[in-house]
Amino acid sequence: MKKKVLNMRKYLTIGLCTFLVTGLVACGDGTERVEETDTMDETAMMEEETEMETDWDTERFNQSFTESGRFGGWDANDDNFLDEDEYYESYYGTWDVNDDDILEEEEWSTATRDYGMTNQNWADWDTNKDKKLDKKEFRTGAAKNNNFSTWDKNSDKKLDEREYSEGVFSTWDTDRDNKITTDEYNTRYNRYYGTGMGTTTGTTTGTTMGTTTGTTTGTTMGTTTGTTTGTTTGK
Ligand SMILES: [Ca+2]
Ligand SMILES: [Ca+2]
Numbered sequence: 001m002k003k004k005v006l007n008m009r010k011y012l013t014i015g016l017c018t019f020l021v022t023g024l025v026a027c028g029d030g031t032e033r034v035e036e037t038d039t040m041d042e043t044a045m046m047e048e049e050t051e052m053e054t055d056w057d058t059e060r061f062n063q064s065f066t067e068s069g070r071f072g073g074w075d076a077n078d079d080n081f082l083d084e085d086e087y088y089e090s091y092y093g094t095w096d097v098n099d100d101d102i103l104e105e106e107e108w109s110t111a112t113r114d115y116g117m118t119n120q121n122w123a124d125w126d127t128n129k130d131k132k133l134d135k136k137e138f139r140t141g142a143a144k145n146n147n148f149s150t151w152d153k154n155s156d157k158k159l160d161e162r163e164y165s166e167g168v169f170s171t172w173d174t175d176r177d178n179k180i181t182t183d184e185y186n187t188r189y190n191r192y193y194g195t196g197m198g199t200t201t202g203t204t205t206g207t208t209m210g211t212t213t214g215t216t217t218g219t220t221m222g223t224t225t226g227t228t229t230g231t232t233t234g235k
């Protein structure tokens with residue numbers, strides 16, 4: 001018996017042209033924001049502090065210093081005294097007027113003058129010659145001028161707030177007449193201990209933000225599928 005089976009299947013599937021175009025174009029709306037804030041009226045900030053033209057004596061200075069709250073911030077262990085470590089830490093921060101944790105020559109130069117340290121030589125302080133003072137260099141240099149023990153009136157090796165304040169006052173009162181002029185006070189006090197009285201503070205902040213956001217997305221997909229299957233079986 002002969003059986004011939006021809007099974008031919010021709011199966012052609014042509015899937016042609018499945019063509020998908022997805023085009024998505026999204027143009028975000030341009031967003032533009034402009035903010036201008038706080039253009040302060042500087043005339044409004046003008047001080048009327050003419051009554052501050054009197055000199056500063058010790059009492060007034062102490063009061064101002066106490067009100068600044070600086071001392072408590074330096075007293076790391078909260079025992080109401082500054083020991084030498086606390087003192088030098090605070091002193092370093094005081095001299096670092098721009099608060100960048102580096103004592104540059106310019107800051108050093110101004111501060112040594114303001115704190116009555118005459119005939120100082122930068123090279124003697126900056127012993128590793130990197131053009132800045134680290135805390136160790138600072139302490140060594142400052143200790144030679146011995147303000148700590150001079151200010152420590154009762155010689156208990158620590159400074160209370162009054163000793164500190166009077167120490168600063170006596171350092172700044174260079175002609176020893178127990179007065180500091182308003183000019184000297186304003187310049188030095190505000191430089192080292194923050195904003196005191198008789199100060200004009202003006203802040204002008206202008207912020208302009210312009211933001212434009214655009215998103216364009218295009219997707220094109222083209223798919224062509226063709227399948228041909230032929231099977232021949234002979235027996
Ligand atoms: Ca302390
Ligand atoms: Ca600095």
Ligand SMILES: [Ca+2]
Pocket residue numbers: 125126127128129130131132133134137
């Ligand atoms: Ca140095």
Ligand SMILES: [Ca+2]
Pocket residue numbers: 152153154155156157158159160163
């Ligand atoms: Ca003391």
